[in-house]
Amino acid sequence: MQLTNKRLEWDQFLEIRREILNSWPTGQEVDLEEAIAYQSKIPDNRRFAKKLETAKQEGITLAQPRAGVALVNEHIELLRYLETEGEADLLPTTIDSYTRQNRYNEAQAGIDESRSVGRSMLNGFPAVNHGVVACRQVVESVISPVQVRHGTPDARLLTEISLAGGFTAYEGGGISYNIPYAKDVPLERSIRDWQYADRLVGYYEERGISINREPFGPLTGTLVPPCISHSIAILEALLAAEQGVKSLTLGYGQCGNLTQDVAAIRSLEELADEYLSRFGYQDTVVTTVFHQWMGGFPQDESKAFGVISWGAATAALAKATKVIVKTPHEAMGIPTKEANASGIKATKQILNMLKDQPLMQSQELTEEKELIKAETRAILEKLLEFGEGDIAVGTVRGFQAGVIDVPFAPSRYNAGKLLPARDYYGAVRLLDFGNLPFGEDIKEIHREKIAQRGKTEGREPSFQMVIDDIYAIGKGMLVGKVR
Amino acid sequence: MVEEKKQLTLVLGVIGADVHAVGNRILEYAFTEAGFKVVNIGVMASQEEFINAAVETNANAILVSSLYGHGEIDCRGLREKAVEAGIGDIKLYVGGNLVVGKQDWQAVEKKFLAMGFDRAYPPGTMPQEAIDDLLMDFGFVQKC
Numbered sequence: 001m002q003l004t005n006k007r008l009e010w011d012q013f014l015e016i017r018r019e020i021l022n023s024w025p026t027g028q029e030v031d032l033e034e035a036i037a038y039q040s041k042i043p044d045n046r047r048f049a050k051k052l053e054t055a056k057q058e059g060i061t062l063a064q065p066r067a068g069v070a071l072v073n074e075h076i077e078l079l080r081y082l083e084t085e086g087e088a089d090l091l092p093t094t095i096d097s098y099t100r101q102n103r104y105n106e107a108q109a110g111i112d113e114s115r116s117v118g119r120s121m122l123n124g125f126p127a128v129n130h131g132v133v134a135c136r137q138v139v140e141s142v143i144s145p146v147q148v149r150h151g152t153p154d155a156r157l158l159t160e161i162s163l164a165g166g167f168t169a170y171e172g173g174g175i176s177y178n179i180p181y182a183k184d185v186p187l188e189r190s191i192r193d194w195q196y197a198d199r200l201v202g203y204y205e206e207r208g209i210s211i212n213r214e215p216f217g218p219l220t221g222t223l224v225p226p227c228i229s230h231s232i233a234i235l236e237a238l239l240a241a242e243q244g245v246k247s248l249t250l251g252y253g254q255c256g257n258l259t260q261d262v263a264a265i266r267s268l269e270e271l272a273d274e275y276l277s278r279f280g281y282q283d284t285v286v287t288t289v290f291h292q293w294m295g296g297f298p299q300d301e302s303k304a305f306g307v308i309s310w311g312a313a314t315a316a317l318a319k320a321t322k323v324i325v326k327t328p329h330e331a332m333g334i335p336t337k338e339a340n341a342s343g344i345k346a347t348k349q350i351l352n353m354l355k356d357q358p359l360m361q362s363q364e365l366t367e368e369k370e371l372i373k374a375e376t377r378a379i380l381e382k383l384l385e386f387g388e389g390d391i392a393v394g395t396v397r398g399f400q401a402g403v404i405d406v407p408f409a410p411s412r413y414n415a416g417k418l419l420p421a422r423d424y425y426g427a428v429r430l431l432d433f434g435n436l437p438f439g440e441d442i443k444e445i446h447r448e449k450i451a452q453r454g455k456t457e458g459r460e461p462s463f464q465m466v467i468d469d470i471y472a473i474g475k476g477m478l479v480g481k482v483r
Numbered sequence: 484m485v486e487e488k489k490q491l492t493l494v495l496g497v498i499g500a501d502v503h504a505v506g507n508r509i510l511e512y513a514f515t516e517a518g519f520k521v522v523n524i525g526v527m528a529s530q531e532e533f534i535n536a537a538v539e540t541n542a543n544a545i546l547v548s549s550l551y552g553h554g555e556i557d558c559r560g561l562r563e564k565a566v567e568a569g570i571g572d573i574k575l576y577v578g579g580n581l582v583v584g585k586q587d588w589q590a591v592e593k594k595f596l597a598m599g600f601d602r603a604y605p606p607g608t609m610p611q612e613a614i615d616d617l618l619m620d621f622g623f624v625q626k627c
Contacts, residue, residue, distance in 0.1 A: 098500050098553070101527075110553070119584070120584070121553075122553065123552035180502070183527050329585050332606050333551075333552050333585070334580075334583045334584050335584070336585060408508060409504060410526040
């Protein structure tokens with residue numbers, strides 16, 4: 001079957017569906033008509049898409065944590081705590097890493113051991129093993145809408161169970177949940193498997209049930225330049241819209257320089273609208289998500305709050321529709337519920353204080369926005385050219401050729417030739433362009449800015465500079481300057 | 484620096500279903516710069532892949548990374564597998580965010596040493612620390 005960006009035929013969808021639901025016992029719990037009846041009873045105030053749309057209209061930024069543990073009751077307790085004590089506006093259910101790789105037997109062992117030792121042995125909620133009924137218990141136990149967040153290249157069964165389980169938003173995509181989350185999954189396969197997930201969401205939409213979809217913005221979370229994550233967000237938006245998805249939240253991970261970060265969020269929304277309307281998807285609603293710094297964190301909790309707060313401030317000033325919140329335990333791994341709640345509270349304080357403050361327009365902001373747009377268009381137009389107009393085909397060929405390339409990704413289907421580094425002001429630029437299809441005008445801007453930094457530090461830009469930048473925030477700085 | 488004729492071979496990888504690739508790239512770079520021969524099996528490596536790589540390359544040490552919290556489940560039995568493969572004496576190092584949640588490091592370290600690891604490193608350890616330990620454990624003169 002040739003990959004193409006065309007809506008999956010219903011017969012074909014049903015054929016795949018039979019196989020998927022038979023791949024693990026809980027798949028048998030999914031009855032599509034019954035699931036649609038269940039979802040249609042969930043009121044608007046508990047629906048993710050609705051809450052995001054309202055926030056967008058009001059110009060406010062909502063706060064959402066990440067969270068998930070192995071057992072159902074403990075997971076419910078965690079979400080309730082984040083809602084009441086943490087004041088989260090939107091809730092997550094983060095899926096564990098075994099489930100993400102479809103390793104349900106290992107997830108089961110993790111569940112069993114968590115029961116016997118009395119603490120979570122998994123880094124998330126194994127929704128497939130727990131099944132539809134347990135998922136419904138989770139969403140019914142809280143007032144706020146709940147989204148499934150994961151990192152799954154083949155999420156077809158998880159999508160079926162999540163939607164039947166009453167979740168109203170779903171993260172992921174065929175590129176953003178493959179390239180940073182797998183080492184050996186061909187892009188043709190993950191894009192096709194995500195066409196299935198999007199087709200299912202599209203079917204719910206046809207039946208009047210709005211499910212929000214969110215491509216994963218930050219990718220590897222490590223000095224990813226805005227043009228790379230923007231290109232992938234827009235590719236996945238186009239792929240999802242073709243399958244009938246109507247509510248899209250596009251994401252970007254904080255780089256740390258205010259001007260670049262604000263320019264990134266604003267250009268992301270404009271670019272998405274531009275490409276969606278160009279390809280005839282008129283009735284999709286695009287909102288944005290800003291991820292607080294996804295790279296290495298300081299161990300010291302007060303310093304971590306500093307990083308969290310700067311992310312909150314940037315999200316508010318950029319007017320992102322929602323912000324994904326980090327915790328003071330980030331440097332240590334999975335946070336306790338108390339640490340998680342404290343990250344949300346710090347974030348909310350700042351969101352509230354900044355919600356009516358506009359950011360002053362500046363020449364730099366305009367220029368930065370135009371640069372990001374020019375870079376992103378250069379990549380997307382080359383992919384369209386590669387795919388002879390078909391964006392799915394173009395994506396696969398583009399990754400092969402390295403004209404789209406994600407820094408530090410584990411996948412062998414990613415060229416991995418880019419080297420990002422910060423400029424003197426902390427904005428992320430490119431030290432090595434790999435095979436990105438940039439014109440000399442764009443390349444010259446990057447070269448100049450990185451040369452400027454090199455000169456002030458008295459060293460030639462190199463891989464060591466990149467490493468210094470990766471560690472910098474963890475060590476209390478933004479730019480990895482030489483000691 | 485390690486002398487050419489006595490170059491130590493290290494098997495490096497990220498265990499289990501863990502895809503954290505950044506630190507792995509940095510460790511490869513740092514250990515290579517320090518003069519070791521690095522056999523990097525990358526992310527999502529099974530215990531078998533670590534052992535096979537060590538046997539095939541006649542490695543001196545296996546360095547296991549785990550960043551996602553499942554380290555406790557993923558690392559259990561690695562020493563026994565090394566014994567079965569006839570390389571029971573190989574040095575095993577482990578480091579990262581090894582468990583779910585912020586737990587007392589001394590208890591975590593004890594747990595991994597009891598599993599048969601020679602050394603365990605907490606979150607935030609710089610590569611140089613492991614480089615110094617490797618040189619010391621293999622009887623090289625301390626550089627600094």
